Amino acid sequence: xxxxxxxxxxxxxxxxxxxxxxxxRSITLVExxxxxxxxxxxxxxxxxxxxxxxxRIGLSGTPGVGKSTFIESFGIKLVNASLRVAxxxxxxxxTRSGGSILGDKTRMDYLSRQKNAFIRPSPSKSHxxxxxxxxxxxxxxxxxxxFDVILIETVGVGQFETMVAEMADLFVLLxxxxxxxxxxxxxxxxxxxxxxxxxxxxxxxxxxxxxRTCSDYASAxxxxxxxxxxxxxxxxxxxxxxxxxxxxxxxxTEMKKLxxxxxxxxxxxxxxxxxxxxxxxxxxxxxxxxQLEQDPETAAASSSIHAAIRNGDISPxxxxxxxxQGFLSQKDIKLK
Numbered sequence: 001x002x003x004x005x006x007x008x009x010x011x012x013x014x015x016x017x018x019x020x021x022x023x024x025r026s027i028t029l030v031e032x033x034x035x036x037x038x039x040x041x042x043x044x045x046x047x048x049x050x051x052x053x054x055x056r057i058g059l060s061g062t063p064g065v066g067k068s069t070f071i072e073s074f075g076i077k078l079v080n081a082s083l084r085v086a087x088x089x090x091x092x093x094x095t096r097s098g099g100s101i102l103g104d105k106t107r108m109d110y111l112s113r114q115k116n117a118f119i120r121p122s123p124s125k126s127h128x129x130x131x132x133x134x135x136x137x138x139x140x141x142x143x144x145x146x147f148d149v150i151l152i153e154t155v156g157v158g159q160f161e162t163m164v165a166e167m168a169d170l171f172v173l174l175x176x177x178x179x180x181x182x183x184x185x186x187x188x189x190x191x192x193x194x195x196x197x198x199x200x201x202x203x204x205x206x207x208x209x210x211x212r213t214c215s216d217y218a219s220a221x222x223x224x225x226x227x228x229x230x231x232x233x234x235x236x237x238x239x240x241x242x243x244x245x246x247x248x249x250x251x252x253t254e255m256k257k258l259x260x261x262x263x264x265x266x267x268x269x270x271x272x273x274x275x276x277x278x279x280x281x282x283x284x285x286x287x288x289x290x291q292l293e294q295d296p297e298t299a300a301a302s303s304s305i306h307a308a309i310r311n312g313d314i315s316p317x318x319x320x321x322x323x324x325q326g327f328l329s330q331k332d333i334k335l336k
Contacts, residue, residue, distance in 0.1 A: 008040050012047035015144050020118060023145050027120055030137040041137070051143035053272075054086075055259055058164035060154040060190065061174030066200045067153055068107040069242040070174060075111045077248050078149055086142040087111070087119040088135060089153040118147065133286070136167045136279050165193040166278045169268065170255055172196045175217070177210035192224060195235050195258060198251060202239035214239045229271065231261045298327050 011029070014022030030041040061067045071087055078085045087108065112119045120138065135152065142150050154164050165171045173194040191197075197217050202210035217237040224235075238254065240247035262268045292298055305323060308314045 008043035009047050012044050012144070015141060016049060016051075016146075018145055020145075023118065023141060024120070026141050027122075027138050030141065031122060031134045045137060045140060048140065048144045051140070052146055054139075054143045054147050054150045055170070055255070056139060056150045056152065056168045057255065058152045058154065058168030058171045059174060060164060060171075061200075062176060065174045065176045066242050067174055070198070070200055070240065071151055071153060072108040072111045073242040073245055073248055074251070075108070075117055075151065076114070077245075077252060079111070079114050079116050082116075083148040084116045084146065085111075085114075085118070086145075086147040086150045087117070087153065088138055088142070088150065089119065089121045090135065118142070118145075139167060166275050169259060169262075169271070170195045172198060172251075172255075174198050174200050175213070176201055177206045177213045195230075196251065196254060197221070197235065197237040198247070199237060199239045200242055203241040203244050203246065210239050229262060229267045231258070234258055292324070292327050295327055298323060301326065 011022055011026055015026050026044060029037055029044060032038070032041070059067055059071065068089075071089075075085045075087060108119055111117050122135065122138070139150055139152070152164055152168055171193045173190065173196070175197060177199055199210045199214045199217070202214075214237045221235055221237065227235075236254065238247055238251055240251055242248075259268070262271070301323070305314075305319050309316055309319050
């Protein structure tokens with residue numbers, strides 16, 4: 001990439017004008033771990049005007065449940081309704097090589113060819129939470145480009161997938177019919193965050209199983225403590241068939257109903273404010289840790305600290321406290 005294209009101010013202007021290529025380059029910039037690129041990325045984000053607020057929808061689900069198929073079917077429905085849709089698909093990174101397949105665009109071939117759709121796969125880079133570390137900044141760029149709906153697909157389902165709820169306005173959980181004991185799914189974390197539970201593949205031989213599963217989840221959801229951010233009847237479970245398009249319209253209607261209610265009752269704004277504080281604190285932790293790792297004095301003392309931890313001469317918690325205290329005071333880090 002040439003220097004003029006990396007100019008943060010010009011790049012921000014091109015993003016706001018709807019330049020898809022500039023948006024893609026901007027996302028690459030904010031995802032970069034290069035220190036110089038991080039400085040440019042911060043300038044880029046600062047140069048963006050206060051964007052319109054898109055509807056951010058986080059999606060998670062068990063492997064093979066049909067998340068990509070649902071997103072394509074749902075995305076086409078939104079595009080046909082004259083809405084601009086951005087899909088941020090987070091792919092898991094290998095713990096060995098660090099690489100990712102990033103094949104989501106191939107699974108959403110028809111949607112990827114739509115003028116009003118933008119699909120961006122990103123590696124998770126072993127970041128917990130089901131989303132990449134810079135996903136939130138990517139969302140800000142997509143809102144600056146004036147997309148109406150932003151779909152955030154996580155790497156899969158698990159207890160750490162709930163972090164996507166800290167950047168989304170709605171959290172949708174996709175599940176397969178006859179996937180096991182439904183009550184096992186009602187546990188702290190993923191289920192308590194869901195606004196809608198969609199039972200996918202509700203067609204053909206699985207239609208009856210999907211009906212039973214949807215009914216079981218509807219009953220199970222009533223066992224959860226009512227949340228302040230929900231109107232009567234939410235969260236709820238619905239059946240959808242991504243391949244046949246059944247239930248897609250109903251799902252979007254329920255999402256809009258929930259969004260409208262939250263905006264009317266002030267929950268939308270308060271949730272966005274809380275999310276801003278959450279990500280401020282998260283970024284503060286990341287930045288302080290990076291500063292700690294890059295400090296020369298801390299690096300020099302690390303070898304002896306690591307050796308002591310490995311040998312069991314000092315507990316990890318005590319060692320961590322002394323490293324931090326040594327970093328803050330810029331004094332020698334002592335083992336005893």
